[in-house]
Amino acid sequence: MDNFKSGFVSIVGKPNVGKSTLINKILGEKISIVTPKPQTTRQQIKGIYNDEESQIIFLDTPGFLQPRYELQHKMVEYINQSLKDSDLILYICDANYYPTDYDRKIYENIAKMNIPKLALLNKIDLVSNDKLANLKKQMQELNFEEVIPVSLTQATEVQGILTKIKRFLPYGPPFYDPDDISDLPVRFFIQEIIREQIFLHLRDELPYASTVVVEQFKETENKIEIAANIWLERKSQKIIIIGKQGQMIKKIRIASEKEIHRIMGKRIKLSLWIKIKPNWRNKKNALKEFGYR
Ligand SMILES: Nc1nc2c(ncn2[C@@H]2O[C@H](COP(=O)(O)OP(=O)(O)OP(=O)(O)O)[C@@H](O)[C@H]2O)c(=O)[nH]1
Ligand SMILES: [Mg+2]
Structure with a gap:
Protein backbone atom coordinates (compact mmCIF):
# COMPACT_ATOMS: atom_id res chain seq x y z
CA MET A 1 0.00 0.00 0.00
CA ARG A 167 2.40 11.64 -11.72
CA PHE A 168 0.74 14.56 -9.98
CA LEU A 169 -1.21 12.67 -7.33
CA PRO A 170 -0.07 12.31 -3.73
CA TYR A 171 0.67 8.95 -2.09
CA GLY A 172 -2.07 7.79 0.24
CA PRO A 173 -4.82 5.25 0.83
CA PRO A 174 -8.06 5.28 -1.19
CA PHE A 175 -10.85 7.63 -0.10
CA TYR A 176 -13.67 5.40 -1.33
CA ASP A 177 -14.47 1.71 -1.51
CA PRO A 178 -12.55 0.51 -4.60
CA ASP A 179 -15.73 -1.21 -5.87
CA ASP A 180 -17.57 2.11 -6.08
CA ILE A 181 -17.67 4.09 -9.30
CA SER A 182 -19.58 7.05 -7.87
CA ASP A 183 -21.19 8.30 -4.69
CA LEU A 184 -24.32 9.58 -6.39
CA PRO A 185 -27.63 7.77 -5.82
CA VAL A 186 -29.33 5.73 -8.57
CA ARG A 187 -32.19 8.27 -8.64
CA PHE A 188 -29.76 10.96 -9.71
CA PHE A 189 -28.54 8.92 -12.70
CA ILE A 190 -32.11 8.22 -13.76
CA GLN A 191 -32.95 11.92 -13.63
CA GLU A 192 -29.89 12.65 -15.73
CA ILE A 193 -30.76 10.01 -18.34
CA ILE A 194 -34.24 11.50 -18.77
CA ARG A 195 -32.74 14.99 -18.97
CA GLU A 196 -30.30 13.74 -21.59
CA GLN A 197 -33.22 12.55 -23.73
CA ILE A 198 -34.90 15.94 -23.36
CA PHE A 199 -31.66 17.57 -24.57
CA LEU A 200 -31.41 15.15 -27.48
CA HIS A 201 -35.05 15.46 -28.60
CA LEU A 202 -35.86 19.14 -28.13
CA ARG A 203 -34.42 22.43 -29.31
CA ASP A 204 -34.07 26.05 -28.31
CA GLU A 205 -34.94 27.07 -24.76
CA LEU A 206 -36.86 23.99 -23.69
CA PRO A 207 -33.94 21.75 -22.61
CA TYR A 208 -32.58 24.61 -20.51
CA ALA A 209 -35.95 25.30 -18.91
CA SER A 210 -36.39 21.67 -17.86
CA THR A 211 -35.29 19.60 -14.93
CA VAL A 212 -36.26 16.12 -13.77
CA VAL A 213 -37.10 14.76 -10.33
CA VAL A 214 -37.68 11.06 -9.68
CA GLU A 215 -40.64 10.76 -7.33
CA GLN A 216 -41.00 7.00 -7.14
CA PHE A 217 -38.57 4.11 -7.55
CA LYS A 218 -39.90 0.60 -6.95
CA GLU A 219 -37.50 -2.25 -7.65
CA THR A 220 -38.53 -5.89 -7.69
CA GLU A 221 -36.56 -8.95 -8.80
CA ASN A 222 -36.87 -8.33 -12.52
CA LYS A 223 -38.59 -4.98 -12.88
CA ILE A 224 -38.18 -1.36 -11.89
CA GLU A 225 -41.11 1.04 -11.79
CA ILE A 226 -40.16 4.69 -11.92
CA ALA A 227 -42.30 7.83 -11.80
CA ALA A 228 -40.62 11.13 -12.56
CA ASN A 229 -41.71 14.73 -12.85
CA ILE A 230 -40.38 16.90 -15.65
CA TRP A 231 -40.46 20.50 -14.46
CA LEU A 232 -40.82 23.29 -16.99
CA GLU A 233 -41.29 27.03 -16.75
CA ARG A 234 -44.30 27.69 -18.98
CA LYS A 235 -47.51 26.12 -20.27
CA SER A 236 -46.38 26.66 -23.86
CA GLN A 237 -43.36 24.42 -23.12
CA LYS A 238 -45.68 21.71 -21.83
CA ILE A 239 -47.46 21.65 -25.18
CA ILE A 240 -44.14 21.28 -27.02
CA ILE A 241 -42.76 18.49 -24.85
CA ILE A 242 -46.00 16.50 -25.10
CA GLY A 243 -46.05 16.92 -28.87
CA LYS A 244 -48.75 16.07 -31.39
CA GLN A 245 -50.92 13.34 -29.88
CA GLY A 246 -48.31 12.80 -27.19
CA GLN A 247 -45.70 11.62 -29.70
CA MET A 248 -42.78 13.64 -28.29
CA ILE A 249 -43.15 12.68 -24.66
CA LYS A 250 -43.61 9.08 -25.75
CA LYS A 251 -40.31 9.18 -27.66
CA ILE A 252 -38.55 10.63 -24.61
CA ARG A 253 -40.08 8.00 -22.35
CA ILE A 254 -39.18 5.06 -24.60
CA ALA A 255 -35.61 6.26 -25.20
CA SER A 256 -35.16 6.82 -21.45
CA GLU A 257 -36.54 3.37 -20.61
CA LYS A 258 -34.17 1.79 -23.10
CA GLU A 259 -31.15 3.58 -21.65
CA ILE A 260 -32.11 2.87 -18.02
CA HIS A 261 -32.64 -0.77 -18.97
CA ARG A 262 -29.19 -0.91 -20.60
CA ILE A 263 -27.61 0.27 -17.35
CA MET A 264 -29.79 -1.48 -14.76
CA GLY A 265 -30.39 -4.71 -16.67
CA LYS A 266 -34.06 -4.97 -15.61
CA ARG A 267 -37.38 -4.32 -17.26
CA ILE A 268 -38.23 -0.63 -16.84
CA LYS A 269 -41.67 0.94 -16.55
CA LEU A 270 -41.33 4.69 -16.58
CA SER A 271 -44.12 7.22 -16.14
CA LEU A 272 -43.39 10.86 -16.86
CA TRP A 273 -45.44 13.76 -15.51
CA ILE A 274 -45.13 17.32 -16.75
CA LYS A 275 -45.24 20.07 -14.12
CA ILE A 276 -44.85 23.81 -14.32
CA LYS A 277 -43.03 26.06 -11.91
CA PRO A 278 -42.74 29.53 -13.42
CA ASN A 279 -39.18 30.85 -13.50
CA TRP A 280 -37.80 27.95 -11.41
CA ARG A 281 -34.27 28.57 -12.73
CA ASN A 282 -34.21 31.83 -10.84
CA LYS A 283 -35.72 30.65 -7.57
CA LYS A 284 -33.38 29.51 -4.83
CA ASN A 285 -36.02 27.40 -3.07
CA ALA A 286 -37.06 25.66 -6.26
CA LEU A 287 -33.42 24.89 -7.10
CA LYS A 288 -32.93 23.33 -3.68
CA GLU A 289 -36.12 21.31 -4.04
CA PHE A 290 -34.91 20.05 -7.44
CA GLY A 291 -31.58 18.90 -6.02
CA TYR A 292 -29.26 21.79 -6.95
CA ARG A 293 -27.77 22.19 -3.50
N1 LIG B 1 -15.69 15.50 -33.15
C1 LIG B 1 -15.51 15.28 -31.84
N2 LIG B 1 -16.54 15.45 -31.00
C2 LIG B 1 -16.32 15.24 -29.68
C3 LIG B 1 -15.04 14.86 -29.18
N3 LIG B 1 -15.14 14.74 -27.83
C4 LIG B 1 -16.43 15.04 -27.51
N4 LIG B 1 -17.15 15.33 -28.62
C5 LIG B 1 -18.59 15.69 -28.71
O1 LIG B 1 -18.78 16.99 -28.14
C6 LIG B 1 -20.10 17.10 -27.59
C7 LIG B 1 -20.01 17.59 -26.15
O2 LIG B 1 -19.43 16.61 -25.34
P1 LIG B 1 -19.64 16.61 -23.75
O3 LIG B 1 -18.78 15.53 -23.20
O4 LIG B 1 -21.10 16.57 -23.42
O5 LIG B 1 -19.05 18.05 -23.39
P2 LIG B 1 -19.01 18.77 -21.97
O6 LIG B 1 -17.75 19.54 -21.93
O7 LIG B 1 -19.25 17.79 -20.89
O8 LIG B 1 -20.25 19.77 -22.13
P3 LIG B 1 -21.13 20.50 -20.96
O9 LIG B 1 -21.59 19.46 -20.00
O10 LIG B 1 -22.26 21.09 -21.73
O11 LIG B 1 -20.24 21.54 -20.36
C8 LIG B 1 -20.72 15.71 -27.72
O12 LIG B 1 -21.55 15.69 -28.84
C9 LIG B 1 -19.50 14.80 -27.90
O13 LIG B 1 -19.79 13.61 -28.57
C10 LIG B 1 -13.97 14.67 -30.11
O14 LIG B 1 -12.83 14.33 -29.78
N5 LIG B 1 -14.26 14.91 -31.43
MG1 LIG C 1 -20.75 17.73 -19.44
Whole structure:
Protein backbone atom coordinates (compact mmCIF):
# COMPACT_ATOMS: atom_id res chain seq x y z
CA MET A 1 0.00 0.00 0.00
CA ASP A 2 3.03 2.31 0.47
CA ASN A 3 3.18 3.12 -3.22
CA PHE A 4 -0.56 3.65 -3.58
CA LYS A 5 -1.67 7.02 -4.94
CA SER A 6 -5.01 8.69 -4.50
CA GLY A 7 -6.35 12.11 -5.24
CA PHE A 8 -8.93 14.41 -6.75
CA VAL A 9 -8.86 15.66 -10.34
CA SER A 10 -11.21 18.45 -11.51
CA ILE A 11 -12.21 18.45 -15.15
CA VAL A 12 -12.96 22.02 -16.22
CA GLY A 13 -13.49 23.87 -19.46
CA LYS A 14 -16.07 25.85 -21.38
CA PRO A 15 -19.38 24.13 -22.24
CA ASN A 16 -19.41 21.37 -24.86
CA VAL A 17 -15.64 20.69 -25.04
CA GLY A 18 -15.87 17.02 -23.99
CA LYS A 19 -15.50 17.03 -20.18
CA SER A 20 -18.20 14.42 -19.63
CA THR A 21 -16.96 12.41 -22.59
CA LEU A 22 -13.58 12.23 -20.84
CA ILE A 23 -14.89 11.02 -17.48
CA ASN A 24 -16.99 8.36 -19.21
CA LYS A 25 -14.08 7.22 -21.33
CA ILE A 26 -11.78 6.91 -18.32
CA LEU A 27 -14.34 5.02 -16.24
CA GLY A 28 -15.47 2.86 -19.15
CA GLU A 29 -19.10 3.59 -18.22
CA LYS A 30 -21.58 6.33 -18.87
CA ILE A 31 -21.57 8.15 -15.59
CA SER A 32 -22.14 11.65 -16.94
CA ILE A 33 -24.57 12.51 -19.73
CA VAL A 34 -23.22 13.72 -23.07
CA THR A 35 -25.12 15.68 -25.73
CA PRO A 36 -24.15 17.95 -28.62
CA LYS A 37 -25.68 20.91 -26.73
CA PRO A 38 -23.70 23.18 -24.39
CA GLN A 39 -24.56 23.27 -20.67
CA THR A 40 -25.54 19.63 -20.53
CA THR A 41 -23.84 19.00 -17.19
CA ARG A 42 -25.33 21.08 -14.37
CA GLN A 43 -23.76 19.63 -11.25
CA GLN A 44 -20.54 18.14 -10.02
CA ILE A 45 -20.42 14.50 -11.10
CA LYS A 46 -17.99 12.39 -9.18
CA GLY A 47 -16.49 9.39 -10.95
CA ILE A 48 -14.11 7.07 -9.12
CA TYR A 49 -11.37 5.33 -11.12
CA ASN A 50 -9.66 2.39 -9.43
CA ASP A 51 -6.69 0.24 -10.34
CA GLU A 52 -4.01 -1.70 -8.42
CA GLU A 53 -1.84 1.33 -7.82
CA SER A 54 -4.25 4.24 -7.55
CA GLN A 55 -7.66 5.67 -6.89
CA ILE A 56 -8.44 8.80 -8.88
CA ILE A 57 -11.60 10.73 -8.06
CA PHE A 58 -12.60 12.68 -11.15
CA LEU A 59 -14.93 15.64 -10.74
CA ASP A 60 -16.82 16.42 -13.93
CA THR A 61 -18.16 19.97 -13.79
CA PRO A 62 -20.56 22.20 -15.73
CA GLY A 63 -18.98 24.23 -18.48
CA PHE A 64 -17.81 27.63 -17.33
CA LEU A 65 -20.14 30.48 -18.31
CA GLN A 66 -21.05 34.01 -17.32
CA PRO A 67 -24.07 33.30 -15.08
CA ARG A 68 -27.32 34.98 -16.10
CA TYR A 69 -29.73 33.21 -13.76
CA GLU A 70 -29.62 31.48 -10.37
CA LEU A 71 -29.14 27.95 -11.76
CA GLN A 72 -26.09 29.17 -13.70
CA HIS A 73 -24.73 30.79 -10.52
CA LYS A 74 -25.03 27.37 -8.89
CA MET A 75 -23.27 25.80 -11.87
CA VAL A 76 -20.31 28.14 -11.45
CA GLU A 77 -20.31 27.41 -7.70
CA TYR A 78 -20.00 23.67 -8.47
CA ILE A 79 -16.96 24.39 -10.64
CA ASN A 80 -15.29 26.46 -7.91
CA GLN A 81 -15.99 23.85 -5.23
CA SER A 82 -14.44 21.15 -7.39
CA LEU A 83 -11.34 23.21 -8.09
CA LYS A 84 -10.82 23.94 -4.40
CA ASP A 85 -10.65 20.27 -3.49
CA SER A 86 -8.42 19.08 -6.30
CA ASP A 87 -4.85 17.81 -6.50
CA LEU A 88 -4.75 18.34 -10.24
CA ILE A 89 -6.74 20.41 -12.70
CA LEU A 90 -7.53 18.95 -16.10
CA TYR A 91 -8.38 21.82 -18.38
CA ILE A 92 -10.08 20.81 -21.62
CA CYS A 93 -10.59 22.91 -24.70
CA ASP A 94 -12.07 22.38 -28.13
CA ALA A 95 -9.39 22.63 -30.84
CA ASN A 96 -12.00 23.75 -33.33
CA TYR A 97 -12.97 26.85 -31.34
CA TYR A 98 -9.99 27.64 -29.11
CA PRO A 99 -9.52 30.23 -27.67
CA THR A 100 -12.89 31.72 -26.78
CA ASP A 101 -13.57 34.38 -24.13
CA TYR A 102 -14.65 31.64 -21.76
CA ASP A 103 -11.38 29.80 -22.34
CA ARG A 104 -9.51 32.94 -21.31
CA LYS A 105 -11.74 33.49 -18.25
CA ILE A 106 -11.25 29.95 -17.03
CA TYR A 107 -7.53 30.17 -17.56
CA GLU A 108 -7.37 33.42 -15.57
CA ASN A 109 -9.19 31.66 -12.72
CA ILE A 110 -7.05 28.54 -12.62
CA ALA A 111 -3.74 30.27 -13.34
CA LYS A 112 -3.94 31.89 -9.89
CA MET A 113 -4.34 28.52 -8.17
CA ASN A 114 -1.34 26.76 -6.82
CA ILE A 115 -2.40 23.37 -8.22
CA PRO A 116 -0.71 21.55 -11.11
CA LYS A 117 -2.60 21.78 -14.39
CA LEU A 118 -2.71 19.59 -17.47
CA ALA A 119 -4.32 20.80 -20.69
CA LEU A 120 -6.24 18.52 -23.01
CA LEU A 121 -6.62 19.91 -26.49
CA ASN A 122 -9.64 17.89 -27.57
CA LYS A 123 -11.47 17.28 -30.88
CA ILE A 124 -8.30 17.33 -32.94
CA ASP A 125 -10.17 15.23 -35.50
CA LEU A 126 -11.88 18.48 -36.51
CA VAL A 127 -8.79 20.60 -37.25
CA SER A 128 -5.97 20.59 -39.78
CA ASN A 129 -2.41 19.66 -38.76
CA ASP A 130 -1.28 23.24 -39.27
CA LYS A 131 -3.93 24.66 -37.01
CA LEU A 132 -3.20 21.99 -34.42
CA ALA A 133 0.54 22.76 -34.39
CA ASN A 134 -0.26 26.45 -33.99
CA LEU A 135 -2.71 25.87 -31.12
CA LYS A 136 -0.34 23.56 -29.35
CA LYS A 137 2.37 26.19 -29.52
CA GLN A 138 0.02 28.87 -28.15
CA MET A 139 -1.02 26.69 -25.26
CA GLN A 140 2.50 25.63 -24.42
CA GLU A 141 3.24 29.23 -23.56
CA LEU A 142 0.68 29.06 -20.77
CA ASN A 143 1.29 27.63 -17.35
CA PHE A 144 0.40 23.97 -18.00
CA GLU A 145 2.58 21.04 -16.99
CA GLU A 146 1.80 19.57 -20.38
CA VAL A 147 -0.52 20.07 -23.34
CA ILE A 148 -2.02 16.81 -24.59
CA PRO A 149 -3.73 16.81 -28.01
CA VAL A 150 -6.46 14.19 -28.24
CA SER A 151 -9.70 13.19 -29.89
CA LEU A 152 -11.76 11.65 -27.12
CA THR A 153 -14.40 10.24 -29.45
CA GLN A 154 -11.76 8.57 -31.64
CA ALA A 155 -9.14 7.54 -29.08
CA THR A 156 -9.25 3.84 -28.36
CA GLU A 157 -7.59 4.12 -24.97
CA VAL A 158 -6.77 6.70 -22.33
CA GLN A 159 -3.96 4.89 -20.49
CA GLY A 160 -1.46 7.53 -21.63
CA ILE A 161 -3.55 10.31 -20.09
CA LEU A 162 -3.99 8.31 -16.86
CA THR A 163 -0.24 7.76 -16.55
CA LYS A 164 0.33 11.51 -16.89
CA ILE A 165 -2.35 12.28 -14.30
CA LYS A 166 -0.92 9.83 -11.77
CA ARG A 167 2.40 11.64 -11.72
CA PHE A 168 0.74 14.56 -9.98
CA LEU A 169 -1.21 12.67 -7.33
CA PRO A 170 -0.07 12.31 -3.73
CA TYR A 171 0.67 8.95 -2.09
CA GLY A 172 -2.07 7.79 0.24
CA PRO A 173 -4.82 5.25 0.83
CA PRO A 174 -8.06 5.28 -1.19
CA PHE A 175 -10.85 7.63 -0.10
CA TYR A 176 -13.67 5.40 -1.33
CA ASP A 177 -14.47 1.71 -1.51
CA PRO A 178 -12.55 0.51 -4.60
CA ASP A 179 -15.73 -1.21 -5.87
CA ASP A 180 -17.57 2.11 -6.08
CA ILE A 181 -17.67 4.09 -9.30
CA SER A 182 -19.58 7.05 -7.87
CA ASP A 183 -21.19 8.30 -4.69
CA LEU A 184 -24.32 9.58 -6.39
CA PRO A 185 -27.63 7.77 -5.82
CA VAL A 186 -29.33 5.73 -8.57
CA ARG A 187 -32.19 8.27 -8.64
CA PHE A 188 -29.76 10.96 -9.71
CA PHE A 189 -28.54 8.92 -12.70
CA ILE A 190 -32.11 8.22 -13.76
CA GLN A 191 -32.95 11.92 -13.63
CA GLU A 192 -29.89 12.65 -15.73
CA ILE A 193 -30.76 10.01 -18.34
CA ILE A 194 -34.24 11.50 -18.77
CA ARG A 195 -32.74 14.99 -18.97
CA GLU A 196 -30.30 13.74 -21.59
CA GLN A 197 -33.22 12.55 -23.73
CA ILE A 198 -34.90 15.94 -23.36
CA PHE A 199 -31.66 17.57 -24.57
CA LEU A 200 -31.41 15.15 -27.48
CA HIS A 201 -35.05 15.46 -28.60
CA LEU A 202 -35.86 19.14 -28.13
CA ARG A 203 -34.42 22.43 -29.31
CA ASP A 204 -34.07 26.05 -28.31
CA GLU A 205 -34.94 27.07 -24.76
CA LEU A 206 -36.86 23.99 -23.69
CA PRO A 207 -33.94 21.75 -22.61
CA TYR A 208 -32.58 24.61 -20.51
CA ALA A 209 -35.95 25.30 -18.91
CA SER A 210 -36.39 21.67 -17.86
CA THR A 211 -35.29 19.60 -14.93
CA VAL A 212 -36.26 16.12 -13.77
CA VAL A 213 -37.10 14.76 -10.33
CA VAL A 214 -37.68 11.06 -9.68
CA GLU A 215 -40.64 10.76 -7.33
CA GLN A 216 -41.00 7.00 -7.14
CA PHE A 217 -38.57 4.11 -7.55
CA LYS A 218 -39.90 0.60 -6.95
CA GLU A 219 -37.50 -2.25 -7.65
CA THR A 220 -38.53 -5.89 -7.69
CA GLU A 221 -36.56 -8.95 -8.80
CA ASN A 222 -36.87 -8.33 -12.52
CA LYS A 223 -38.59 -4.98 -12.88
CA ILE A 224 -38.18 -1.36 -11.89
CA GLU A 225 -41.11 1.04 -11.79
CA ILE A 226 -40.16 4.69 -11.92
CA ALA A 227 -42.30 7.83 -11.80
CA ALA A 228 -40.62 11.13 -12.56
CA ASN A 229 -41.71 14.73 -12.85
CA ILE A 230 -40.38 16.90 -15.65
CA TRP A 231 -40.46 20.50 -14.46
CA LEU A 232 -40.82 23.29 -16.99
CA GLU A 233 -41.29 27.03 -16.75
CA ARG A 234 -44.30 27.69 -18.98
CA LYS A 235 -47.51 26.12 -20.27
CA SER A 236 -46.38 26.66 -23.86
CA GLN A 237 -43.36 24.42 -23.12
CA LYS A 238 -45.68 21.71 -21.83
CA ILE A 239 -47.46 21.65 -25.18
CA ILE A 240 -44.14 21.28 -27.02
CA ILE A 241 -42.76 18.49 -24.85
CA ILE A 242 -46.00 16.50 -25.10
CA GLY A 243 -46.05 16.92 -28.87
CA LYS A 244 -48.75 16.07 -31.39
CA GLN A 245 -50.92 13.34 -29.88
CA GLY A 246 -48.31 12.80 -27.19
CA GLN A 247 -45.70 11.62 -29.70
CA MET A 248 -42.78 13.64 -28.29
CA ILE A 249 -43.15 12.68 -24.66
CA LYS A 250 -43.61 9.08 -25.75
CA LYS A 251 -40.31 9.18 -27.66
CA ILE A 252 -38.55 10.63 -24.61
CA ARG A 253 -40.08 8.00 -22.35
CA ILE A 254 -39.18 5.06 -24.60
CA ALA A 255 -35.61 6.26 -25.20
CA SER A 256 -35.16 6.82 -21.45
CA GLU A 257 -36.54 3.37 -20.61
CA LYS A 258 -34.17 1.79 -23.10
CA GLU A 259 -31.15 3.58 -21.65
CA ILE A 260 -32.11 2.87 -18.02
CA HIS A 261 -32.64 -0.77 -18.97
CA ARG A 262 -29.19 -0.91 -20.60
CA ILE A 263 -27.61 0.27 -17.35
CA MET A 264 -29.79 -1.48 -14.76
CA GLY A 265 -30.39 -4.71 -16.67
CA LYS A 266 -34.06 -4.97 -15.61
CA ARG A 267 -37.38 -4.32 -17.26
CA ILE A 268 -38.23 -0.63 -16.84
CA LYS A 269 -41.67 0.94 -16.55
CA LEU A 270 -41.33 4.69 -16.58
CA SER A 271 -44.12 7.22 -16.14
CA LEU A 272 -43.39 10.86 -16.86
CA TRP A 273 -45.44 13.76 -15.51
CA ILE A 274 -45.13 17.32 -16.75
CA LYS A 275 -45.24 20.07 -14.12
CA ILE A 276 -44.85 23.81 -14.32
CA LYS A 277 -43.03 26.06 -11.91
CA PRO A 278 -42.74 29.53 -13.42
CA ASN A 279 -39.18 30.85 -13.50
CA TRP A 280 -37.80 27.95 -11.41
CA ARG A 281 -34.27 28.57 -12.73
CA ASN A 282 -34.21 31.83 -10.84
CA LYS A 283 -35.72 30.65 -7.57
CA LYS A 284 -33.38 29.51 -4.83
CA ASN A 285 -36.02 27.40 -3.07
CA ALA A 286 -37.06 25.66 -6.26
CA LEU A 287 -33.42 24.89 -7.10
CA LYS A 288 -32.93 23.33 -3.68
CA GLU A 289 -36.12 21.31 -4.04
CA PHE A 290 -34.91 20.05 -7.44
CA GLY A 291 -31.58 18.90 -6.02
CA TYR A 292 -29.26 21.79 -6.95
CA ARG A 293 -27.77 22.19 -3.50
N1 LIG B 1 -15.69 15.50 -33.15
C1 LIG B 1 -15.51 15.28 -31.84
N2 LIG B 1 -16.54 15.45 -31.00
C2 LIG B 1 -16.32 15.24 -29.68
C3 LIG B 1 -15.04 14.86 -29.18
N3 LIG B 1 -15.14 14.74 -27.83
C4 LIG B 1 -16.43 15.04 -27.51
N4 LIG B 1 -17.15 15.33 -28.62
C5 LIG B 1 -18.59 15.69 -28.71
O1 LIG B 1 -18.78 16.99 -28.14
C6 LIG B 1 -20.10 17.10 -27.59
C7 LIG B 1 -20.01 17.59 -26.15
O2 LIG B 1 -19.43 16.61 -25.34
P1 LIG B 1 -19.64 16.61 -23.75
O3 LIG B 1 -18.78 15.53 -23.20
O4 LIG B 1 -21.10 16.57 -23.42
O5 LIG B 1 -19.05 18.05 -23.39
P2 LIG B 1 -19.01 18.77 -21.97
O6 LIG B 1 -17.75 19.54 -21.93
O7 LIG B 1 -19.25 17.79 -20.89
O8 LIG B 1 -20.25 19.77 -22.13
P3 LIG B 1 -21.13 20.50 -20.96
O9 LIG B 1 -21.59 19.46 -20.00
O10 LIG B 1 -22.26 21.09 -21.73
O11 LIG B 1 -20.24 21.54 -20.36
C8 LIG B 1 -20.72 15.71 -27.72
O12 LIG B 1 -21.55 15.69 -28.84
C9 LIG B 1 -19.50 14.80 -27.90
O13 LIG B 1 -19.79 13.61 -28.57
C10 LIG B 1 -13.97 14.67 -30.11
O14 LIG B 1 -12.83 14.33 -29.78
N5 LIG B 1 -14.26 14.91 -31.43
MG1 LIG C 1 -20.75 17.73 -19.44
